[in-house]
Amino acid sequence: xxxxxxxxxxxxxxxxxxxxxxxxxxxxxxxxxxxxxxxxxxxxxxxxxxxxxxxxxxxxxxxxxxxxxxxxxxxxxxxxxxxxxxxxxxxxxxxxxxxxxxxxxxxxxxxxxxxxxxxxxxxxxxxxxxxxxxxxxxxxxxxxxxxxxxxxxxxxxxxxxxxxxxxxxxxxxxxxxxxxxxxxxxxxxxxxxxxxxxxxxxxxxxxxxxxxxxxxxxxxxxxxxxxxxxxxxxxxxxxxxxxxxxxxxxxxxxxxxxxxxxxxxxxxxxxxxxxxxxxxxxxxxxxxxxxxxxxxxxxxxxxxxxxxxxxxxxxxxxxxxxxxxxxxxxxxxxxxxxxxxxxxxxxxxxxxxxxxxxxxxxxxxxxxxxxxxxxxxxxxxxxxxxxxxxxxxxxxxxxxxxxxxxxxxxxxxxxxxxxxxxxxxxxxxxxxxxxxxxxxxxxxxxxxxxxxxxxxxxxxxxxxxxxxxxxxxxxxxxxxxxxxxxxx
Amino acid sequence: xxxxxxxxxxxxxxxxxxxxxxxxxxxxxxxxxxxxxxxxxxxxxxxxxxxxxxxxxxxxxxxxxxxxxxxxxxxxxxxxxxxxxxxxxxxxxxxxxxxxxxxxxxxxxxxxxxxxxxxxxxxxxxxxxxxxxxxxxxxxxxxxxxxxxxxxxxxxxxxxxxxxxxxxxxxxxxx
Numbered sequence: 001x002x003x004x005x006x007x008x009x010x011x012x013x014x015x016x017x018x019x020x021x022x023x024x025x026x027x028x029x030x031x032x033x034x035x036x037x038x039x040x041x042x043x044x045x046x047x048x049x050x051x052x053x054x055x056x057x058x059x060x061x062x063x064x065x066x067x068x069x070x071x072x073x074x075x076x077x078x079x080x081x082x083x084x085x086x087x088x089x090x091x092x093x094x095x096x097x098x099x100x101x102x103x104x105x106x107x108x109x110x111x112x113x114x115x116x117x118x119x120x121x122x123x124x125x126x127x128x129x130x131x132x133x134x135x136x137x138x139x140x141x142x143x144x145x146x147x148x149x150x151x152x153x154x155x156x157x158x159x160x161x162x163x164x165x166x167x168x169x170x171x172x173x174x175x176x177x178x179x180x181x182x183x184x185x186x187x188x189x190x191x192x193x194x195x196x197x198x199x200x201x202x203x204x205x206x207x208x209x210x211x212x213x214x215x216x217x218x219x220x221x222x223x224x225x226x227x228x229x230x231x232x233x234x235x236x237x238x239x240x241x242x243x244x245x246x247x248x249x250x251x252x253x254x255x256x257x258x259x260x261x262x263x264x265x266x267x268x269x270x271x272x273x274x275x276x277x278x279x280x281x282x283x284x285x286x287x288x289x290x291x292x293x294x295x296x297x298x299x300x301x302x303x304x305x306x307x308x309x310x311x312x313x314x315x316x317x318x319x320x321x322x323x324x325x326x327x328x329x330x331x332x333x334x335x336x337x338x339x340x341x342x343x344x345x346x347x348x349x350x351x352x353x354x355x356x357x358x359x360x361x362x363x364x365x366x367x368x369x370x371x372x373x374x375x376x377x378x379x380x381x382x383x384x385x386x387x388x389x390x391x392x393x394x395x396x397x398x399x400x401x402x403x404x405x406x407x408x409x410x411x412x413x414x415x416x417x418x419x420x421x422x423x424x425x426x427x428x429x430x431x432x433x434x435x436x437x438x439x440x441x442x443x444x445x446x447x448x449x450x451x452x453x454x455x456x457x458x459x460x461x462x463x464x465x466x467x468x469x470x471x472x473x474x475x476x477x478x479x480x481x482x483x484x485x486x487x488x
Numbered sequence: 489x490x491x492x493x494x495x496x497x498x499x500x501x502x503x504x505x506x507x508x509x510x511x512x513x514x515x516x517x518x519x520x521x522x523x524x525x526x527x528x529x530x531x532x533x534x535x536x537x538x539x540x541x542x543x544x545x546x547x548x549x550x551x552x553x554x555x556x557x558x559x560x561x562x563x564x565x566x567x568x569x570x571x572x573x574x575x576x577x578x579x580x581x582x583x584x585x586x587x588x589x590x591x592x593x594x595x596x597x598x599x600x601x602x603x604x605x606x607x608x609x610x611x612x613x614x615x616x617x618x619x620x621x622x623x624x625x626x627x628x629x630x631x632x633x634x635x636x637x638x639x640x641x642x643x644x645x646x647x648x649x650x651x652x653x654x655x656x657x658x659x660x661x662x663x
Contacts, residue, residue, distance in 0.1 A: 046615035061500050
């Protein structure tokens with residue numbers, strides 16, 4: 001196999017598209033496939049010179065899909081920057097709002113993104129593999145409930161932030177205002193509805209997916225399986241927590257490998273740059289970068305629902321814990337390496353977030369008016385972490401003594417997954433390309449590979465989830481473009 | 489008759505802010521008018537469902553990158569035509585589905601939704617300003633929408649317009 005010089009043109013008018021470049025060898029098989037998500041440019045440059053206190057509002061506007069996640073990570077970075085610990089009520093309200101967001105986002109993605117593959121089926125015609133196909137299978141009542149629950153939860157979040165263009169919620173050392181008894185009633189109502197919604201979604205999954213042997217076989221198939229490390233936030237008892245805790249990493253055999261506070265992330269996470277990409281691939285420093293390969297010798301790791309469940313020892317609420325146990329019992333124990341199991345794991349997390357909403361809303365301390373500790377320390381450096389729906393999200397700011405940013409870095413969820421996503425796409429491409437012939441199903445098989453990760457795609461600020469436009473380019477051994485497939 | 493003028497985009501992301509800036513300009517002329525509501529939003533696709541409910545007609549304004557026209561070109565589409573429009577923007581790939589969902593669930597959606605989309609050069613640089621061609625398209629875009637709204641309010645029936653595109657006042661009929 002001869003080596004070809006690989007030149008990737010980073011400048012394309014189709015920058016809003018996910019890009020896949022596939023290079024064939026002389027036998028017409030895949031030599032290498034590369035996947036890039038569109039990336040926003042210029043964040044650091046933009047942040048430098050701005051007051052760090054603006055970051056919760058600014059960063060929440062960068063991403064139209066996960067605004068609450070950025071807002072929260074930025075707020076926690078400010079807590080760290082000013083070395084201030086929020087009062088207990090503030091932390092609880094923050095976590096309550098955050099769990100509300102997680103329910104809403106996970107619900108949206110299951111029905112609009114995972115649903116079409118699972119509920120309608122991967123081999124169904126494309127015209128049916130969308131939310132309408134899902135509604136046709138599950139019924140309009142459920143459809144109305146999905147829309148209704150989402151709206152109710154979004155209204156709750158708007159309620160605490162204020163119905164304005166730039167909502168104010170998180171502040172260094174706490175939050176803007178306490179919860180009123182009316183707010184709490186509203187959250188309780190939303191939480192109860194969310195728990196019911198989570199339970200019937202899991203039941204739906206069980207009835208439509210788990211009782212279908214073909215689907216289960218497909219989940220377990222080697223084509224969508226990778227044996228990597230997994231990372232997620234856990235509480236003091238190693239249970240999944242979205243808002244705060246320790247970063248825990250388990251190895252491909254499920255054993256704890258690392259457990260560290262986010263402040264130490266640079267000791268453990270590094271970014272690898274490939275010559276063909278402007279994307280930086282995260283990997284574990286303690287293992288090292290060995291390429292796009294599986295196994296305990298490779299520093300590739302994964303985040304998001306499946307990873308979080310793998311990295312934890314359990315869930316902190318009762319019904320989610322039951323679902324967690326059933327998950328591992330069904331799929332053959334911990335850790336589960338099947339990428340498509342992310343869709344199931346997402347529903348378990350949805351249930352946990354809903355139950356946690358109930359717990360927090362019922363906690364008497366949630367009405368305590370003391371919701372802010374005023375910062376007094378001189379700022380210098382702050383790092384904050386949350387688990388966004390798509391994985392671990394880190395905000396890191398360095399400032400001068402006035403709190404003006406001198407350096408800023410974000411590790412967004414998908415960066416943690418970037419290497420594994422590339423591997424998944426590569427594996428999918430290999431399975432459909434033979435003798436230089438690109439199979440009909442290539443687009444869908446490849447899409448399914450990365451859709452399970454639900455990558456951050458900045459271009460999706462207005463699009464429905466699952467609508468990432470895709471551009472696939474296939475090159476012969478001489479590096480010449482032989483075929484281009486575009487899905488707008 | 490309740491008309492919604494909805495600007496979509498993100499004013500932190502250069503050209504992607506064109507929809508929001510257009511609404512702000514229109515607000516100066518049309519704000520406070522009877523039957524017209526002007527809204528800016530940076531939210532993701534499904535939020536459109538919440539935003540559009542309760543209006544008779546809607547005009548959406550946004551950035552698009554079809555790659556088929558120079559930056560500053562103004563595209564005009566009706567929502568139900570998006571499925572057949574060549575190279576629809578990813579921004580609206582979800583809109584026909586939303587319409588279908590609204591119909592299936594019998595949600596009170598606008599009878600007519602029009603989209604004014606500006607071909608942009610750079611919607612991805614954080615903190616970027618509008619690029620020159622897009623900035624130059626803004627007054628014409630404001631003019632077209634203002635006229636459209638006035639026509640809608642003064643006659644009962646909206647004439648069936650062809651999807652079209654225009655550059656600085658010249659309308660090119662294109663399927």
